[in-house]
Amino acid sequence: MHLQFLKNLDLKSGEPPIAQIIKIKRAMKNILITGGAGFIGSNFIRYLINESDYAGNIINIDKLTYAGNQDNLLDIEKTLSDGTEFNRKRGEYFFEQIDICNFQKLETVFEKHQPDCIVHFAAESHVDRSISSPRPFIMSNILGTFNLLELCRKNWKNKSDKLFHHISTDEVYGSLEEPNSAKENSPYNPRSPYSASKASSDHLVMSYFHTFGIPVTISNCSNNYGPFQHAEKFIPRMIINMLHEKSLPVYGDGKNIRDWLFVEDHCDAIRKIIHKGKTGEKYNIGAENEWSNIDLLNLLCEIVAKKTDKPKDFYKHLIHFTKDRPGHDKRYSLNCKKIKEKIGWSVSTDFRDGLEKTVDWYLRKYNFF
Numbered sequence: 001m002h003l004q005f006l007k008n009l010d011l012k013s014g015e016p017p018i019a020q021i022i023k024i025k026r027a028m029k030n031i032l033i034t035g036g037a038g039f040i041g042s043n044f045i046r047y048l049i050n051e052s053d054y055a056g057n058i059i060n061i062d063k064l065t066y067a068g069n070q071d072n073l074l075d076i077e078k079t080l081s082d083g084t085e086f087n088r089k090r091g092e093y094f095f096e097q098i099d100i101c102n103f104q105k106l107e108t109v110f111e112k113h114q115p116d117c118i119v120h121f122a123a124e125s126h127v128d129r130s131i132s133s134p135r136p137f138i139m140s141n142i143l144g145t146f147n148l149l150e151l152c153r154k155n156w157k158n159k160s161d162k163l164f165h166h167i168s169t170d171e172v173y174g175s176l177e178e179p180n181s182a183k184e185n186s187p188y189n190p191r192s193p194y195s196a197s198k199a200s201s202d203h204l205v206m207s208y209f210h211t212f213g214i215p216v217t218i219s220n221c222s223n224n225y226g227p228f229q230h231a232e233k234f235i236p237r238m239i240i241n242m243l244h245e246k247s248l249p250v251y252g253d254g255k256n257i258r259d260w261l262f263v264e265d266h267c268d269a270i271r272k273i274i275h276k277g278k279t280g281e282k283y284n285i286g287a288e289n290e291w292s293n294i295d296l297l298n299l300l301c302e303i304v305a306k307k308t309d310k311p312k313d314f315y316k317h318l319i320h321f322t323k324d325r326p327g328h329d330k331r332y333s334l335n336c337k338k339i340k341e342k343i344g345w346s347v348s349t350d351f352r353d354g355l356e357k358t359v360d361w362y363l364r365k366y367n368f369f
Contacts, residue, residue, distance in 0.1 A: 026161055026275060029056035029091075032115035034100055034148070035068060035122030036060030039229045040167070040263055042072035044119065045093075047267035049079060054271075055090040059113045061098040061106075062122065072228045100144035103151075110151050117163045117274060120148060123198065126232055127171075130194035131326060141197035142204065149208045160215055165274050166205045168220045170259070170286065171195035175329035183335045184220075184282040191327045202282075209280045217277040219270060222286040222334055226263035226354065227361040235355075238297055239362045242304045242315045252324035254294030257331040261287040261347070262354035269345045276343050286334035287347045294319075303352075303359050308368065 031048070035041040037060065048054045062068040073095070080093050094113065098105050100122050122144060124130065124137040149164065156162045173182035174189030188203075190196040208214040225235045241248055269285045277283060291299075301315040339345050362368075 026117070026163060028054075028117045028163075028274065030059065030113055030115045031056060031117045031119060032059045032061065032109070032113065034061055034118065034120045034144075036095075037062035037064055037068035037070055037072055038121060039067070039072070039226075039233075040224055040266060041068075041121040042076070042228055043226065043263045044121070044267045044270060045073070046076055047264065047271065049076060049093075051264075051267075052271055057091045057094065057113070059094045059096065059109065059115060061096045061100070061109060063099040064097055067125070067230050069230075100147055101139050103147045106147055106151055110155055114155075116161065117165070118148060118152070119165045119167070119270065119274065120145065121167050123167070123201075125169075125194065126230075127192050127194045128232075128325060130192055130197070134193035134197075137193050137197040141194075142200050145201040145204055149204065149214060152214050153208065153212050156214060158213075160279070162215055163274055163279070164205070164208075164214060164216045165270065165277075166202065166216060166218045167270070168202050168218055169195065169198050170220055170222045170284070170332045170334050171329065172199040172202060172220060173332070173334075176331055176333050178331065178333075181333040181335040182220075182284065184284055184338055191329055206280070215279045217273055217279065218282040219273055219285050220282065220334065221266055221269075221284075222259035222261045222332060224261050224263045224266055226358050229263075229358075234293070235296075235300065235358065236362060238300055239304060239359055240366065242301065242318065243308070243362070243366055243368055245315075245318065247320055248297060248301075248315070248318045249320060249322045250293055250297060251322060251328060254297070254321060255292045255330075256328060257290050257292050257333075258296075259286045259288065259290050259333060260296070260351060261285065261289070262349040262351075262357075265347050265349050268348070269339060269343070272343045272345045273339070278342070283339045283343065284334040284336050285339060285345075286336045287351070288334075288336060289347075289351050290331075290333060299352075300355065300359075303355055307356075307359055307363060 036045050096109050124140045130137045152164050172188045172190050173186050188199045190199040205216050209216045229236045305314045
């Protein structure tokens with residue numbers, strides 16, 4: 001161990017020396033973000049630039065498929081071009097249109113930017129699409145992750161100051177009966193091509209840690225919601241349909257349960273993990289905020305009605321139940337004790353406040369304000 005690391009330790013802080021060493025060693029001056037034009041990725045870049053004290057370069061790579069939209073980055077680009085404080089004082093922002101399944105192009109980006117941290121969001125993520133067309137999920141979520149890990153193996157050999165942080169999902173744990181919640185060491189039980197592909201990539205990431213010593217962390221998050229989410233997802237689809245007074249379809253009996261996490265809280269958790277997380281560890285990120293689909297939709301109807309000056313139950317007559325999708329898991333639930341105790345993270349956004357912020361964003365996007 002280098003002498004300067006030992007000199008910088010605060011032995012009176014009460015914090016384990018290994019945790020301090022990890023923080024000292026991770027400089028994070030070139031963060032490569034995959035899928036940075038997508039929902040969570042673009043919010044994470046926005047968080048780094050506007051809400052954090054991050055000082056370093058941001059390299060965003062995205063294939064720009066249907067889910068990756070450069071419009072998600074317009075405000076970021078405006079911030080960087082108008083008031084150049086970030087560029088002058090903290091770092092630079094780069095965008096590269098790259099498919100993570102293309103190893104040669106990825107290698108060129110590695111050589112050009114020399115990342116010391118990768119935050120891997122890029123993934124096919126819509127369960128319905130994975131049922132109708134599984135192949136893109138296998139290619140992007142497994143092969144794409146493999147390509148990134150191979151480049152880390154090639155470029156980061158014996159470099160413990162680097163970090164590959166992999167974004168995963170609560171769906172890998174499968175459906176859980178109440179009151180059970182998945183812990184980081186709970187067995188995997190994926191039930192859709194999407195969750196199976198994410199489970200595969202999780203195992204691949206950990207194999208590169210154990211076999212090759214690549215410094216990795218993994219986070220498994222619950223359902224995210226907030227601004228910039230693609231319109232095919234549950235909350236934005238329902239908001240948009242309400243604004244156009246279209247049908248609000250709900251699978252099965254509407255009693256499937258999900259935990260809902262505001263995207264900004266998720267970004268805050270990721271930022272804390274890449275600085276404080278222990279290499280080779282997994283962390284669950286959830287809001288411990290479980291709602292059945294039908295209860296959530298009824299609440300959303302009331303919020304949109306209030307925002308559009310309609311009677312409280314105005315939109316509820318649009319709700320109708322449809323045939324359940326194949327392999328529809330009943331309930332996801334995460335135990336988040338580890339990230340609270342080890343990382344010091346907790347949710348800061350009240351659910352109703354987060355929903356109202358989300359509704360406001362879609363109202364502005366579709367010119368209802």
